[in-house]
Ligand SMILES: Cc1cc2nc3c(=O)[nH]c(=O)nc-3n(C[C@H](O)[C@H](O)[C@H](O)COP(=O)(O)OP(=O)(O)OC[C@H]3O[C@@H](n4cnc5c(N)ncnc54)[C@H](O)[C@@H]3O)c2cc1C
């Protein structure tokens with residue numbers, strides 16, 4: 386069975402990560418436009434018959450490689466397994482999540498299969514029976530549309546989290562499952578020693594629906610408690626400008642911007658952040674932007690949908706109270 | 714320990730990007746060029762490994778002669794030698810074209826560790842590290858935020874982030890590692906004045922594709938697997954609204970709550 390669209394999912398700690406459903410949904414839209422079938426490849430450990438759920442999103446068949454050695458991603462273990470499966474399937478299009486693992490996997494897989502990869506895409510269109518992909522360049526300062534050479538198959542693209550809508554096409558459907566014995570290399574030169582997850586299942590910035598970010602205006606690490614409380618109420622993740630990270634107030638993984646995380650939440654609240662070009666590049670594609678800054682001339686206001694010119698130390702506590710009231 | 718670092722020259726992050734008249738490239742007239750920040754972290758990490766193992770650090774890049782300045786910067790930071798592949802045929806290459814040239818230079822050097830950025834902050838492709846590793850048949854580890862080597866320099870231990878946490882990995886050598894993290898983690902050193910003086914005398918070789926045994930038909934625009942067909946600017950944002958300055962703080966807070974409820978619809 387050659388041709389068709391294939392999505393690679395991310396299965397971690399006993400379940401699919403949310404972005405897998407986004408990729409499956411977009412895969413379904415692309416497959417429909419191409420007039421072909423959608424299948425999925427699921428690598429991981431302890432998958433059991435959980436892959437059936439992908440049927441809801443339009444996946445007709447899921448190829449499952451369940452193996453303890455695939456519990457944690459490394460390119461060295463995953464790429465040979467996937468390339469074996471893909472050689473059999475011969476899909477025209479492969480979509481995968483542009484999560485951390487997905488970005489790395491896509492790059493190595495494309496190199497291994499000697500085909501082209503469009504990284505971190507935000508839109509696809511189908512024209513003349515092939516896909517074209519749109520992706521941000523310069524952290525979103527501009528965008529590029531890409532096409533693949535006719536010799537480059539499969540066309541591989543990774544999909545930015547939080548951009549593609551999850552669409553249940555058939556609540557009752559279940560994907561047909563084909564289990565395969567994965568060709569994990571017997572000798573691996575890279576070994577996973579440990580994985581540590583932060584307490585409380587912190588939401589990653591790249592996957593957060595709402596982000597509350599603080600900058601140098603926060604004055605010190607202790608004041609971020611204020612933003613954490615607000616974030617908790619809004620179901621948000623907390624981000625930071627490079628100035629706040631450089632000062633050692635926040636961990637590096639919180640940095641938003643051209644040399645940090647590029648984020649696309651539904652709502653981004655910038656608190657005490659001036660809006661330097663590197664910061665704006667990283668969050669400028671957020672759906673809604675709110676800025677709180679005491680300087681009415683701060684450049685962040687040029688990108689903000691709603692600007693609040695106030696001292697943040699006065700405004701944030703009062704706003705937090707109002708949010709509490711609104712939530713009842 | 715023999716360490717190779719791949720660096721790319723990119724537009725300064727301050728650059729306001731403008732699309733050129735062909736509609737599929739950017740205007741480069743007024744661009745100030747810098748070393749890709751993640752590659753600066755890679756140079757710093759290499760120098761720390763060098764200090765620990767008394768090794769040697771070679772900087773490798775491809776591009777036109779302006780790239781010499783970035784290589785000299787790395788040499789001034791403390792790297793030992795540089796190699797620039799400057800060949801017009803490489804211009805307009807995709808991942809594979811560039812990676813082929815880089816892999817050929819790396820192969821001659823036969824390093825224990827190869828370091829590079831996880832992505833270049835120009836086209837944000839994040840692919841060349843993995844491609845070079847693949848071409849050399851080496852394993853790679855992405856997004857490193859900490860790199861340590863054992864006393865005998867036989868193994869590296871690398872920490873990398875995963876969503877909501879971190880992962881520690883161990884690898885035998887040789888291995889390619891791509892650098893992640895942020896400026897605050899790596900704090901790349903500045904070039905000192907004596908460093909800058911010394912850098913001028915350090916060996917910096919320029920090579921062409923034929924020096925590396927690569928046929929120019931294997932690289933360049935015609936060999937691309939994937940290409941840009943057009944570029945566009947992000948959609949203009951509607952001019953922002955400043956929430957009524959006549960309101961008191963509480964009034965503004967109430968108005969913002971209304972916006973979140975009725976327009977953003979998250980409350
Ligand atoms: C190579 C390179 C890469 C970079 N990458 C990034 C990146 O990825 N991300 C990033 O963010 N930056 C990045 N930067 C840094 C960037 O240029 C800015 O320096 C940084 O974003 C500034 O952070 P800030 O807005 O928090 O601080 P500032 O610019 O100092 O702004 C602080 C703001 O807080 C406001 N403020 C102060 N007190 C109060 C108060 N009480 N109430 C309300 N408002 C108040 C002030 O009016 C001001 O607007 C990079 C720089 C370089 C050179």
Ligand SMILES: Nc1ncnc2c1ncn2[C@@H]1O[C@H](COP(=O)(O)O)[C@@H](O)[C@H]1O
Nearest residue numbers: 719720775829830832833838839840841
């Ligand atoms: N022309 C180049 N010369 C040397 N190294 C490069 C070049 N392009 C990319 N790299 C390396 O590969 C990394 C990833 O780049 P990219 O795939 O362009 O995002 C960069 O951080 C560099 O370390």
